[in-house]
Amino acid sequence: MNKKQYFIGILVLTFLLITGCNNPASKDREREYALKEIQNELANLKSSLPFRISTTDIWMTGLELEDSLLTCTCEMNKDDWNIYSMPEKEANSDRNIARIIKTVDPQIGHLLEKNNLGFKYVYTDKETKQILMSISIGPQRLKEIKMKLDNGEISPYSLLELFEMEIRKYDIPCIMEDGIWLTDAYINGNCVYYEVTIEEELDPSAFNYSVLSEMKKELVASLRETPSLLSYKNEMTRKHINIIYVYKDNNGTEIAKIKITPTDIFQD
Incomplete structure (x- = not known):
């Protein structure tokens, strides 16, 4: 892209x-x-x-x-x-x-x-x-x-149009790691959404939300190694384009959501 x-x-x-x-x-x-x-x-x-x-x-x-x-x-x-x-x-x-x-x-x-x-x-x-x-x-x-x-x-x-072109190339669903799949990707407003499905049934009330902070750190670290994002630092920041990961279980129940802002990615 x-x-x-x-x-x-x-x-x-x-x-x-x-x-x-x-x-x-x-x-x-x-x-x-x-x-x-x-x-x-x-x-x-x-x-x-x-x-x-x-x-x-x-x-x-x-x-x-x-x-x-x-x-x-x-x-x-x-x-x-x-x-x-x-x-x-x-x-x-x-x-x-x-x-x-x-x-x-x-x-x-x-x-x-x-x-x-x-x-x-x-x-x-x-x-x-x-x-x-x-x-x-x-x-x-x-x-x-x-x-x-x-x-x-x-x-x-626009940058969102470029994201859309990139998304169209994805072969979805695709496996991210054992038991975890990327099942959808789309643009809505100024946000790029990635839906991630975990291959098990989970109870949202019993989910350990304390792990989300560490998950976000890992996602940010991965995004910082992505050339396409680093190339568009100024535009992402100026237009407040966010990346949101939505986690669901195998029944399609939303378990958690992680929002990553330009500040998260590009801050020193």
Whole structure:
């Protein structure tokens, strides 16, 4: 769902270097100078490859500028990709590209447009090096989507919509551990719900609720290791998106509920 953002930091590092360029007499000379500066910085960055992208298990393995496309190649574990990736159709949609544009500093977006550049991102399997997804957004398409976005003709995917795409990929019911199943997942309001079924009949009045605090700690620790959540810290916090686990017994009787807020996940 969320890997579309991981190359943005590289774009920032690269394009900020040319913000102070003088204005040559001609646009061609200006663009030539800008591209040369980008190539020089890419060479510096490439000398540090591969490197791990902060808070993730994603590794940046390639950076190239050719055919007016800044190409970022990343690799990751295929199992993680299967869980967290966005379907290619949605990833290549105008709304997703609009979301990427919104996350890029306006100054950088202007420089992309000014120098007639686009970008491309490629994700590969860490073990086999097989390409998992490759999407190119050429200069003309980038301009067209930006224009639609500026005119209010399209809106970027919301974070809750991205969660919904991720949920649709789940093969529910699925076993979480012996005797415990994930039996449903859905969005309601600003909350993402996960229903967990325990394979036994339980009496709510006899349930040991003192264990909920420890269960919440374990859930928070697991969520903090989830790249898709860490990538969206600011948006989750700003929109107060909560994650709620609902525990039921094998008769469907609700036993307990654990609510996890952005503060729980992202506090130091």
